[in-house]
Amino acid sequence: MSQPLRVPALSLVVLVGVAGSGKSTFAARHFRPTQVVSSDGCRALVADDPRDQSATGAAFEVAHLVTRHRLANGLLTVLDATSVEPAARRPLLELAREHDVPAVAIVLDLPEELCARRAAERPDRAVAAAVVHRQHMELRAGLHGLRAEGFAAVHVLRTEAEAAGTAVDLVGSPLDRRAEQGPFDIVGDVHGCLDELEELLGRLGYEIARDGAGRAVGAHHPTGRRAVFVGDLVDRGPDPAGVLRLAMGMVAAGDALAVAGNHEHKLVRALGRAGAGVGAGGQAKVGGNLARTLELLGAEPAEFQAAAFDFCAGLAGHLVLDGGALVVAHAGLKEAYHGRDSDRALAFALFGDTTGERDEYGLPVRLPWAEQYRGRATVVYGHTPMFEHRWVNNTLCVDTGCCFGGSLTALRYPERELVSVQARREHYPPVRPLRHEPGVAAS
Incomplete structure (x- = not known):
């Protein structure tokens, strides 16, 4: 046959x-x-x-x-x-x-x-x-x-x-993880802030696993909870390689899920163009931020670099979880794109709903998609850092600007409880000040 x-x-x-x-x-x-x-x-x-x-x-x-x-x-x-x-x-x-x-x-x-x-x-x-x-x-x-x-x-x-x-x-689509019902701890944009990530996981009850050199290589919750990373694990913070090592270990062990952020997207394109790992890269613009991440990854063993490339390249654009009741996407996702594996859905999940214009800071002008959202699923996302949390039409942004001196936040699901740890310091100066309205600052 x-x-x-x-x-x-x-x-x-x-x-x-x-x-x-x-x-x-x-x-x-x-x-x-x-x-x-x-x-x-x-x-x-x-x-x-x-x-x-x-x-x-x-x-x-x-x-x-x-x-x-x-x-x-x-x-x-x-x-x-x-x-x-x-x-x-x-x-x-x-x-x-x-x-x-x-x-x-x-x-x-x-x-x-x-x-x-x-x-x-x-x-x-x-x-x-x-x-x-x-x-x-x-x-x-x-x-x-x-x-x-x-x-x-x-x-x-x-x-x-x-x-x-x-x-x-x-x-079935790799985006469709409806059978995964949690409970979950959905972690906002880490951006290389390893110390804060370890502290947050500890506060959530995870037990950190370390290798012989003392590096965090995994984290397990004794009651079976799992973390879900909303993307942007890398760039800006002091230890993007350490964050990747921990997140990769958790995902490999079944202790976490993760979606792609726009910074992983840029990293994959840059590494592919440079010939690291496998696959062909696009025309990623390597600015100082990404260049520093590439430099830090370049100091890691070749095996880790290849594994990091494969991990980032294999991340889904978004995930549909808990029987369809929960959607996690880096920049959010309108209902028409839930579970859809298309270029348009991926672009929305990575970058949000943009006009194609730039504001006075040179950042993309974004449309307030959450204000028009009327979907059945809860959508949890990051990408647009803010100092306060506010549910908008069953959507929530959990990026609280840790790399900018804010905090690192997780949403406990389905409890809808927020847990945060304060940033140790300002690791990266924001292009514009963070405001208190949701969804106004660019990642």
């Missing part, structure tokens, strides 16, 4: 194939009836006859409407139609992009003769061999360009045995 087709559990699956290729049989074998939107079924809905080609336009209006609502509700959707023409696939790809889900093509490229025989033998809606031939020519013409059209993955089945024997494996 061939390897299963790996399909994201939240995606738009487009079945591509000529009449008689077995798309509906394949869909019925691998997906629930409610997950499949069939063009023939939609024709029947609007015209009482799945064979009525005059109802095709209306049928696809219904198919696209149902698909749009299912994707908006975070539901796997399978479109069962021929979809052999790029024009037929284009609106489906647009729907996937609109709802920040990947589009996956499963192509049944079976022999034309087999498909024509099957299509002619249909008792209810026989299809002429000439129609099958035309569809087959269109399919073959566009087959190699499917990835370029925008499909995240393309799976091609070429024989009857392959179509019948291939399984589908629905793969």
